[in-house]
Structure formats: C-alpha cells, structure tokens
Amino acid sequence: MTEDILINVTPFETRVALVEQGAVQELHMERSIQRGHVGNLYLGKVVRVLPGMQSAFVDIGLDRAAFIHVADLRQNRTERSTGAAVTPIEKLLFEGQSLMVQVIKDPLGTKGARLSTQISIAGRMLVYLPYDPHVGISQKIESEEDRIALRERVLQFRGDDKGGFIVRTQAEGATDEELQADHTYLRTLWNSIQEKAKSQPTPSVLYTDLTLGQRVLRDMVGPNTGTILVDSRSTTQQLLEWAKTYTPSVLDRIKHYSGERPLFDTANVDEEIARALSRRVDLKSGGYLIIDQTEALTTVDVNTGGFVGGRNFDDTIFKTNLEAAVALARQLRLRNLGGIIILDFIDMDDAEHRNSVLTELNKALSKDRTRMTVSGFSQLGLVEMTRKRTRDSLAHQLCEPCPTCQSRGNVRTPRTLCYEILREILRESRQFNPKEFRILASQAIVDLFLEEESAHLAMLGDFIGKPVSLEVESQYSQEQYDIVLI
Known part of the structure; x- marks a missing residue:
C-alpha cells in the first residue's frame, strides 16, 4: 500500500503526517523552541552518583539533570556480552567527571532525560557504533540469505575501523557504493565529534540530531512511500539538497505543494488530531x-x-x-x-x-x-x-493538566462543594467573631445555595447567629471558592 508524507512548515513548528488510503497513520511534530533531544550527543558533568539506585545524575545543560543507569554504561554492556559480572556504578563514575553521553529518552513529565554512553549515530543505511565492534542486522530484514550477505558486505568495507554497525531496513537492496558512502559520512562525523569534545567545556552540545524533515527522509521513506509533499518552498529546497547527498533515491518523490487549500486540510489532518x-x-x-x-x-x-x-x-x-x-x-x-x-x-x-x-x-x-x-x-x-x-x-x-480538576478527569459536584463551604463556615465561626460571612463562588454554587440548599444555608446562619451572604465570582472555576470574614 502506498503511503504519502505531508510536511507542513511554519516558522514556529514543523508537522509531518503519514497518510495511507486517505487515513492519517502517524503524526510527528517539532516546535522550533522545543526540539527533542533524542540522539543528541553532549559532553556532560556527573553531579551525583547514587550507589543505592546504581544510577547517576549528569548535567548536560538542560533544565533538569539527566539520568544514567549502570546498565547504560558501555563498560557494562561489553561485560554483559561476555558473561562477566556488572561493575558497580560507583567504581565507574565519580562526581565532577566529564562524560560523553547520548540522550536515549527525552525528558518526560518530571523525569529528566535518560542517557547512555553506548554511542550510536544513525545514517540512512547504517547506524554506527564507535565503541562496539558488533555488526547487527535489522530484524525487519527476514531473509536469512539477505542478512548474511549484508553482514559480509559491511565487514568488507569496514577495514581497520574498530567500530560496529547496525544495518538498517533501508539497506536492503542498497548498492556497495551507497553503503560505502554512508560509512564514510558516519566516520567523518564521528571524528569531528571527537575533536569537538577535546576543546569544549562541560556541559556542552557535541552533536545535534537532524531536523524533523531530514529525519523523515532518513527514517520514514521506504519502498511503499509515494509522494513527499512540502508546503514550504525553502524547506523543499533544503530537503532536496540534503537528499541529493544522502538519499538520492527519494529525490523524485519530494514535491513542493502550492495549492490554495492548506496542505493538512487536503487529508483532514487537523480533524484527525482533534479526534486523537x-x-x-x-x-x-x-x-x-x-x-x-x-x-x-x-x-x-x-x-x-x-x-x-x-x-x-x-x-x-x-x-x-x-x-x-x-x-x-x-x-x-x-x-x-x-x-x-x-x-x-x-x-x-x-x-x-x-x-x-x-x-x-x-x-x-x-x-x-x-x-x-x-x-x-x-x-x-x-x-x-x-x-x-x-x-x-x-x-x-x-495538552497540559487541567487546572480545575488537576488532571483527575472529574470535578466535585456543586452540592459536594456547598456542604464543604457550610462546614468551613461552621469551623471558622468557632474561631472568629465577624459581623458577617460572605461566600465568593462560581455561579453554579451560588445558584444552588439560592435554590435547593437555601434552607440549609438559613439554618446555618441561625445556628451561628451571623448573616451569610453570597457573591458570584465569574472568574472562579466550579471548585474555587473563598469565605470572607467582614
């Protein structure tokens, strides 16, 4: 089945929709001030080692310290592959240590980014593993003959390079020249990162992953991809230039969309986002x-x-x-x-x-x-x-958590809040001696006090011997109220 890719570009945001048979299957978004960090390389500084959790916090220059677990240290990955015992984190890291790390998970909620020292740099056909000599093949290449052939081809051009590779699905059917070009690009990139790490202070960024549009060409385009429509002329030109170097096979599929209707309207993408x-x-x-x-x-x-x-x-x-x-x-x-x-x-x-x-x-x-x-x-x-x-x-x-229900998904009923207010007035009448109690609340609460709960409000006023007045605050949510002592 043919999949079309729509790329909507604005100065503040890039959005990508993968459409199959008229239905949106995937959505990707990248805001210019909120770009993701996965794949980025940093020169970080260890700020705290936690032996009890076998973890450490590393400052990489983000708002929150990032997190690395002992299992994500490349020394232990090597030891586990040979069956050796895992070395405790306190023997590998110390506070103040400089460390080259890669983000493997973006910050989520209150959690900082998750890091690894097992570096991997993705290209079009290959993923380069500078610290791991292993050559692996994508599980989506199912033919055993193809897997063996691809492994042998990669081993041939690797030469004296001690790094390893993961052969991506896109490499199936690739020529030797394409594989060699990808290998050369990744090696050159890794050498430049290493040189940068020698001169940069901590924390600092050593490598930033590709833009969303470039990652689409690298990761999402496959044999089933039809047209790649981009509604920005400058972005179309940038992607064509990038594809000319790294993914020449997709050049003829990248088209500039110049229709009068917004690109996402042609596939009802915004409606699909609302439903999602x-x-x-x-x-x-x-x-x-x-x-x-x-x-x-x-x-x-x-x-x-x-x-x-x-x-x-x-x-x-x-x-x-x-x-x-x-x-x-x-x-x-x-x-x-x-x-x-x-x-x-x-x-x-x-x-x-x-x-x-x-x-x-x-x-x-x-x-x-x-x-x-x-x-x-x-x-x-x-x-x-x-x-x-x-x-x-x-x-x-x-989205963000609802300020009214605090992301519970529900709010207390007006009657529940009325009884809470009555109890609060009763408590305060025993501590203070004002001339009057005034309830500031939303329209729904005041209406209930004036109608079905009017008898209970009158009974409370008689019991405490003080008048209780009502005032609507239109800006208040249903759960907000104040009791003013006058």
Missing part, C-alpha cells in the same frame, strides 16, 4: 474504544456500543474485537503511545476467536516501526503489550 486527543474512538460498526493514558500505563477498553449486526451475540463480539484490533494499532501510532499498554477486548469464550483477534492485532501492528512486544490473553482476558517510548505522546505534546 479524545478518550473515545468510534468504530464504523457502532462500537467504540476508550483510551486512558496514565503515568504508569495506558488502558484500552473495547465496547460494542450500538453494534448489533452479528448473527448472534458471540458473532457481534468477535466482529467488534476484530475491528477494534485494527483501530487500536492505528491509534497507538497516531497518538504515539508507549510503555505498558493493557488491551481489554470484549470477553470471548471461543479460543479460535481469541486467536483470530490476536493474529489480526499482530498483523496491524507489523506496520509500526517502533519496537513492541505482545503477549497472549491473560487469565483475566486482557492482552498485555509494550511499545518503546522515546518521546512524548501526542497528548503530552499538545
């Missing part, structure tokens, strides 16, 4: 998904909704689950959901139905470039899976 921020995803059959993202994990609940089209109840459930499997695989890519994901399909008694749903799910997930694992149905009827998380989800990029 909703908890509910409607299925064509009438069923729906409910997606809830929490700090620890993401849950997906499947419901039949208004779908009653099956021959019997089991058939209805089976068809809903099959449709849900395809839809949720798309939603994971679209929303960029990562970490632990729990899928709650509608209960199925038939083992054959469960196997068919799992097969359909795995088939739909196979289009995703992100690494993931999927388990079978648990005893509770849940499917557990993981999807590698390297950047914020779409919701975390575009």
Whole structure:
C-alpha cells in the first residue's frame, strides 16, 4: 500500500503526517523552541552518583539533570556480552567527571532525560557504533540469505575501523557504493565529534540530531512511500539538497505543494488530531474504544456500543474485537503511545476467536516501526503489550493538566462543594467573631445555595447567629471558592 508524507512548515513548528488510503497513520511534530533531544550527543558533568539506585545524575545543560543507569554504561554492556559480572556504578563514575553521553529518552513529565554512553549515530543505511565492534542486522530484514550477505558486505568495507554497525531496513537492496558512502559520512562525523569534545567545556552540545524533515527522509521513506509533499518552498529546497547527498533515491518523490487549500486540510489532518486527543474512538460498526493514558500505563477498553449486526451475540463480539484490533494499532501510532499498554477486548469464550483477534492485532501492528512486544490473553482476558517510548505522546505534546480538576478527569459536584463551604463556615465561626460571612463562588454554587440548599444555608446562619451572604465570582472555576470574614 502506498503511503504519502505531508510536511507542513511554519516558522514556529514543523508537522509531518503519514497518510495511507486517505487515513492519517502517524503524526510527528517539532516546535522550533522545543526540539527533542533524542540522539543528541553532549559532553556532560556527573553531579551525583547514587550507589543505592546504581544510577547517576549528569548535567548536560538542560533544565533538569539527566539520568544514567549502570546498565547504560558501555563498560557494562561489553561485560554483559561476555558473561562477566556488572561493575558497580560507583567504581565507574565519580562526581565532577566529564562524560560523553547520548540522550536515549527525552525528558518526560518530571523525569529528566535518560542517557547512555553506548554511542550510536544513525545514517540512512547504517547506524554506527564507535565503541562496539558488533555488526547487527535489522530484524525487519527476514531473509536469512539477505542478512548474511549484508553482514559480509559491511565487514568488507569496514577495514581497520574498530567500530560496529547496525544495518538498517533501508539497506536492503542498497548498492556497495551507497553503503560505502554512508560509512564514510558516519566516520567523518564521528571524528569531528571527537575533536569537538577535546576543546569544549562541560556541559556542552557535541552533536545535534537532524531536523524533523531530514529525519523523515532518513527514517520514514521506504519502498511503499509515494509522494513527499512540502508546503514550504525553502524547506523543499533544503530537503532536496540534503537528499541529493544522502538519499538520492527519494529525490523524485519530494514535491513542493502550492495549492490554495492548506496542505493538512487536503487529508483532514487537523480533524484527525482533534479526534486523537479524545478518550473515545468510534468504530464504523457502532462500537467504540476508550483510551486512558496514565503515568504508569495506558488502558484500552473495547465496547460494542450500538453494534448489533452479528448473527448472534458471540458473532457481534468477535466482529467488534476484530475491528477494534485494527483501530487500536492505528491509534497507538497516531497518538504515539508507549510503555505498558493493557488491551481489554470484549470477553470471548471461543479460543479460535481469541486467536483470530490476536493474529489480526499482530498483523496491524507489523506496520509500526517502533519496537513492541505482545503477549497472549491473560487469565483475566486482557492482552498485555509494550511499545518503546522515546518521546512524548501526542497528548503530552499538545495538552497540559487541567487546572480545575488537576488532571483527575472529574470535578466535585456543586452540592459536594456547598456542604464543604457550610462546614468551613461552621469551623471558622468557632474561631472568629465577624459581623458577617460572605461566600465568593462560581455561579453554579451560588445558584444552588439560592435554590435547593437555601434552607440549609438559613439554618446555618441561625445556628451561628451571623448573616451569610453570597457573591458570584465569574472568574472562579466550579471548585474555587473563598469565605470572607467582614
């Protein structure tokens, strides 16, 4: 199936949509003042070593200190590959030490960036591993003959280079000249990074990953890619220049979009973004998904909704689950959901139905470039899976916690708040002796006090022997109120 890539460029933001059969499958965004850090190399300074957690904090110049675990130190990766015992972090790092590190996970929430000293630099065909002699092949190249041939070709031109490589999926079918050119580019880049590290203070940036548009050409373009439309003439020219050097095979697919309609409107991308921020995803059959993202994990609940089209109840459930499997695989890519994901399909008694749903799910997930694992149905009827998380989800990029409900997803009812206010006035009447109590609250609270709760308010006034007045504060949210002593 052909995939088209739309690149919308503005001075403040670049957005990329991958569209297949008219439906948006993936969204990527990069704001000029909020560029991600994954892949960047830094000369950092160790600020604290925590032996109890076998971790250390490293200052790399970001707002929060970054974090490195003992398992992400290249010395221990080498030892683990030979079966040797892991060296404790306190024997490898000390406070004040300069350290070349690479960001492997962007800061998420209150957590700082995660680092590694096992450096890797990605090219079009190859990923260069300067400290690891291993040559690996992408798991998506399934033919064993192709894997062996690619490994032998890479070993031939590596020469006396002690570094290793991971051969990317794009290398399948590449010529020797293309592989050699990628190797030369990566070696030259690594040499310049090493020279820079010798003269820079700590903390400082040694290497910044490519722009979003360049990463699209490097990582997303494949045999199924159709047209790459860019709505900025200058960005189109920049991508053509970059592609001429590194990805000449995609030159004829990069086109400048000059239509009158905004580029994203041609595929209803903005509408798709709005739907991707909703908890509910409607299925064509009438069923729906409910997606809830929490700090620890993401849950997906499947419901039949208004779908009653099956021959019997089991058939209805089976068809809903099959449709849900395809839809949720798309939603994971679209929303960029990562970490632990729990899928709650509608209960199925038939083992054959469960196997068919799992097969359909795995088939739909196979289009995703992100690494993931999927388990079978648990005893509770849940499917557990993981999807590698390297950047914020779409919701975390575009939204922030609700200041009213503090991201709980609900607020206390007006009646609950009325009774809370009455209790608060009773408490304060025992400590203070004002002439009057005045309640400042939202319209909903004041209306309830004037109507259904008026008797309780009058009873309180009689009990404490003080008048209680009401005043609407239009700027207050439902949960905000003040009690003024006059």
